[in-house]
Amino acid sequence: MSNKPYKNLSFLLTTALGIFLVLLVVALGVSFYFAISDAQLASRKVFLNKQTELAARELEMEIDKFEDDAESMFSFLEDKDLDLDDYRQDLTTVTRKVVNSYPGLIDTVWVNLVDSAVYFTMTDRNDFLRTPYNGFVRSNYRENSSLYRSNPQGMQALFRLNLSEFTKDFVTNYYLNAGGGKFLLIGDQIINLNPQNPDSPIEFDKEVFNTIKSDVAVGLKGMYNIQLREGDRKIDGILVQYPFDFGNILENASLIFFIETEQLTSGIYNTYLLLFSVLILLLIGTIIFFILSLRNNQNYQKQLEKNSKEISELFDQQNLLLKELKGFVYFHNHKGEITDVSEEMEKILGSPKDVFLEAFRPESTHEDVLRLKQKVYDALDAKTTFLDFEYDYVRPDKRKIRVKIFEKLLFDKNGRFNGGIGICTDITSQFEFSQKLIQSENRLRTVLENIPDVIFIYDNEGNVIDFHVKDKIPGWDKSSLGKNISILLPPDQRDETLQAFDIARREGQIQTVNRKLNLPTGTRYFEIRYFPLDEDRMMSLAKDITNQKIWEKGLVEAMNAADEASRAKSEFLANMSHEIRTPMNGLLGIIDLLEMTPLDSEQTQYLEIIKNSGNSLLGIIKDILDYSKIEAGKMDINPTVGVPAEELEKQIQIFYGLAQKKKIKITTAIGSEARELFETDFDRINQVLLNLVGNAVKFTPMGGSVSISMDVEKIEDDLFYLKTQIKDSGIGIPEELIPMLTEPFFQVESSSTRSFQGTGLGLAIAKRIIELMGGELDITSKVGEGSKFSFSVLINKANVEKEALKNKTSDERKNWFGxxxxxxxxxxxxxxxxxxxxxxxxxxxxxxxxxxxxxxxxxxxxxxxxxxxxxxxxxxxxxxxxxxxxxxxxxxxxxxxxxxxxxxxxxxxxxxxxxxxxxxxxxxxxxxxxxxxxxxxxxxxxxxxxxxxx
Missing domain, CATH: 3.40.50.2300 (Response regulator)
Structure with a gap:
């Protein structure tokens, strides 16, 4: 019995099912379109509402911020502590700061300074100009577009503003759909804010326009479905307005955003119409393909067996080649099942052959298998006959490799898909090399794009064949391509440039020349380096050194000024020293002579007071001159041989009298090595000790104590640290003032009634002497508990005997008369x-x-x-x-x-x-x-x- 009627019935049922599916897809597509269209329209309304509100609020905040900054300028004018000179000196800086902060908003700033008037403007090239103004006119003030202030001294300031232009620039960054519009409502005036067609006539429906104005008047935002008229064209759309104020400048303004309804839905319509058409065609094609597949399945199978045999032979022939290429060959049928694969697969992919074959079963969900099948489907849909792609594959041992797939799709003589033969190759090494090359090229490209230098590439004759110029420089742009280097620079600089170019090309060494260009924006200086790029090309890098030239000029002027100031200071100090020391010479000299004459006890006391006062004054002068030397870097270190402990004891002896008078107990702790001979500048060390011990005794109250310790610490060979500490039970120093103690002229108690007198230079000089001698000064103190001063300096072991030093020192003579x-x-x-x-x-x-x-x-x-x-x-x-x-x-x-x-x-x-x-x-x-x-x-x-x- 024939089964042909059953086959025909099956064919009819399949056809009817296909038609039903097509109609069902069409119905679903239409419903889906309307749902998407409504959702899109609702979404755009919300977006438009938010955009309008955000723009209006940020614009209002920007105007408020401008008013605050303008108020700071008004406050500057109202500052009673500033005189007219201060206004003139700082006015330009203050005004420029405000104008630069709000580009496009401020048209002109007038300022009346009582005895003169100026106005400030910003040109189209962003040049900030200050110009004298013959008479300040209050009539320049315009309602709703100006700010005006004045102060009791008669000074006045007036800002003239461009609110509409500023608003236009401000809302540019707020995106609307194509066909949308932005407007500003001020009173009865609608201002078009669209940069594309600012002069296009727009007409609003009167009834809607009155409704908008009413809402704005009471501060209500609104959304309206309206129809606009642009010339002869009527536009249906959605309009959103959001009322706001331009601060105290203008009230009851409103920002209006508008989008066309047609623009919102047309895109959806076109997109989904195309999508549904493609889906229907695909569905019809799938049904036809399925019907044809039922009829020709047996022929496919026969042809597949034939092709598989041929492919198997080809497979064997190419195995040897694949071993060298680190690849393997595979075959699959029209269902996607792998029918054969070469043995190299296990070595490359790291998986057993049976696992690989199992992964390509129809029910497999393996990620790589699905990727390959999808590529085959895409190729069949695109009607291509091969696949060529690469991707990263992770082996079972977690090692990632890069594989390249090339597959030939096989079809029978009727064009039906039979399967494919493919080659999978491990290209990890090649891929990594290419990635490094790409990264290198990207880095080079990034460097070139960000380098500020001007780059030119020439042939060996000096003709420009390529260039890179980041900033616009007249003559150094596209117009320079093909031109010779001899015409790119001024004639007076041509010969030296050509000579440098020829030397660089001939000797292969970089040649540098400096060039000066007189451009419309001013004179600029460039440092140009010429060098060979390869055998056929030369390259130049031109670096803009204009700022460096200006800096060098300023540095020279500053150095000259500093030298002049230093000379003036030295001359002043020299004159001061001479003028003061000349009378001091007479005073202290007479005191020395008078001290040698017979005196009673009262006269001796008076003489002692005069002598101490003179010595104090001389010490003040010495401190000032010493600090001046240190500051100028002219204090020298003159090493002598001595015993640190003996020098310390000499300085302590000076204060024993004052210590006994104040009943202060002085104790010392001196290490044994400090009694050896060392070489250093003992005069400078004694100056430090005299200051620190003197301060300790001076600031310690009656009955207190001062302890002094000294020791020597070896560093290496003959190099040592001399470490000294002076600790007292004095009044102490507030912790926050300790860092300032070593600043010149600083005193903890600086009032006119202070208890302790001095110049405030002693510790500053001591600190700098210690640093000059390779050490540091450390200060710790607590109020009411006393202070501790520690310092260390570098000293060298002396190579002379102590007895030899003593023999060189004679006893001091006390009576020199006669x-x-x-x-x-x-x-x-x-x-x-x-x-x-x-x-x-x-x-x-x-x-x-x-x-x-x-x-x-x-x-x-x-x-x-x-x-x-x-x-x-x-x-x-x-x-x-x-x-x-x-x-x-x-x-x-x-x-x-x-x-x-x-x-x-x-x-x-x-x-x-x-x-x-x-x-x-x-x-x-x-x-x-x-x-x-x-x-x-x-x-x-x-x-x-x-x-x-x-």
Whole structure:
């Protein structure tokens, strides 16, 4: 019995089912379209409402912020502590800050400064201009577009604003659908904010427009379905308005956003119509394909067996090649089942063959299998005959590899799909290399895009073949392509540029030239480097060094100004030192002489007060000059050999009298190594100790205590740390003021009634001396409990014996009266100041010396030429001829090399002493000259004279 009728019935049922499915899909598609359209329209209404509200609120906040900033400028004008000069100096900065903060809002700012008026504007090129204004006119104020303020001093300020233009720019960033519109309602005026068609005439329905105005008047936002008229075209759409205020400038404005209803639905309609059409066609095609498949299944199977046999033969032939390519071949039928796979699969994918075949069963959900099947379906839909793609595959051992799939799709002679043959290749190494290459190219591209330099690439003849210019530079743009390097720069710079280009090309070395371009925006300077890119191309990098040139010019000017200020300061300090030390010379010198005369106890007490006051004043002067030296970096370290412990004990001895008077107990703890010989600048260390111990005794109340410790810590070889600590039970220092203690002129108690006097320089000098000697100063203190000052400096072990040092030191002589008989010298005193001359006469008389007097350098020069002297006491600053010049003239005279010349000066800077020695002086005494210092010099040079004779 034939089964043909059953086949025909099956065919009819299949066809009817297909038609029913097509109609069902069409019905569902239409319903889905209307649902999506309604949802889209509702969503866009909500979005439009939110956009309008957000724009209006942020615009209102921006205007409020502008008013606050404008108020800060008005507050600046109303500041009673500022005078007119302050206004003129800072007005431009304040105004520019406000204008720059709100681009497009401020048109003009007028300011009336009582005696003058100015106005500020921002040009189209963003140049901020300040221009004198002949007369401030209050009539410039416009209602609803200006801000005006004035103060009692008669100063006035007026901002003229562009509210509509500012609003247009502000709402540009708020997105609407194509065909939408943005408007600003001010009173009865509708302002078009659309940048594309700002002059397009828009007409609102009068009834709707009146409703909008009514809502705005009472502050109500609204959404309206309206019809607009744009020329001859009627537009249906949705309009949302949101009322707001331009701060105190303008009230009852409203921002209006509008979108066309047709634009919202047309996109949906077109998209879904195309989608549904494609779906129906796919469904029809699927049904036809299914019907045809039923009829031809047997033919497919026969053809597949034939093709499989052929493929199997081809498979065997290509196995050897695949082993070298790190790949494997696979075959699959039209159902997607793998029918065969080469043995290399296990090595590449890391899975057994049976697991691989099982993964391609029809019911498999393996991710990679589904990916491959989907690729096959996409290729069949696209009517292509092959697959070519790559992806990352994770092996069972968690190692990720990159595989490339190439598959040939097989069809029978009727065009029906039979299966496919594919090659899977492991391309991990190639992929990683290509990724590195891509990353390298991306990095290079990023560098080029962000580099501020101007880049040109030339051929060997100097013709531009490529370029990169980040900023616009006239002449250095697309127009330069094909041009020769000789015409890219001004004629006066051409020869040097071509020479650098040729040298770089010929020798392969970078050549650098500096170039100056006079552009419309001003003069700019460039540093251009030429170098070979390869055998056929040259490259140049032009770096804009305009700011560097300006900075260098400013730096030179600043350095010159600093040098001038330093010279002025040095001259001032030198003059101050000379003027103060000259009378101090007389005061302290007379005190030294008076102290040697018989005095009763009351006179001795008065003399002691005068002496202490003079020494205090001299100490203040010394502190100021020392700090000036440190600040200028001119304080030198002069190492000498000594015993740290003995130097400390000498400084403590100075304060024993004051300590006993205040009943303060001073204790010391000195390490044994501190009693050895070391080499350092003990004068500077003693200066620090004198300051710190003096402060401890001064600020410790009656009955308190001061403890001092010193020790030496070895670092390496002959290098040591000298560590010293001074601790007292004094008044203490507030913790927050400790960091400021070492600032110059700072005092914890700075009122006019303070208990302790001083310059406030002592600790500042001590800290800088310690740092200069490679150490640091540490301060800890508590109010009412006392303070602790610790410091450490670098010192070196001395290579001399202690006894040898003692032999070089003679006992200090205490009575110098009449020493002229013991150490006779023929003296010449060159001094012009009467007070100093009188003092030196008294001192030399008490010492027992006869001497001649010269009142200036010229007289001194003449006298040494006529009479033989052993020593000249030469004042440095004298009229007619100063002491330095006179000394040089004397030294130029033959036979005068044995004459001792000792300079006398109130200038204490190292430079002054250096100048004196360079002029030919043997020694230098600074004023005020003390009797003992003068006596020691006379003794020293007498002994030196005797040694020379011997």
């Amino acid at each position: 020493m002229g008989n013991e150490y006779p010298l023929r003296l010449l005193l060159a001094e012009d100041n009467d007070l100093n001359l009188q003092l030196m006469q008294l001192m030399l008389d008490q010492l027992g010396y006869k001497f001649d007097i010269a009142r200036n350098g010229l007289d001194a020069l003449k006298m040494v030429m006529k009479k033989e002297y052993d020593m000249v006491l030469m004042d440095v600053q004298m009229p007619v001829m100063n002491g330095l010049e006179a000394t040089r003239k004397i030294r130029e005279t033959p036979g005068m090399d044995k004459l001792f010349i000792v300079g006398l000066s109130a200038n204490v800077f190292d430079e002054d002493q250096k100048k004196a020695i360079e002029s030919g002086m043997d020694d230098y005494l600074t004023k005020p000259i003390r009797l003992i210092a003068l006596a020691q010099k006379l003794e020293y040079y007498y002994m030196k004279k005797q040694n020379v004779k011997a």
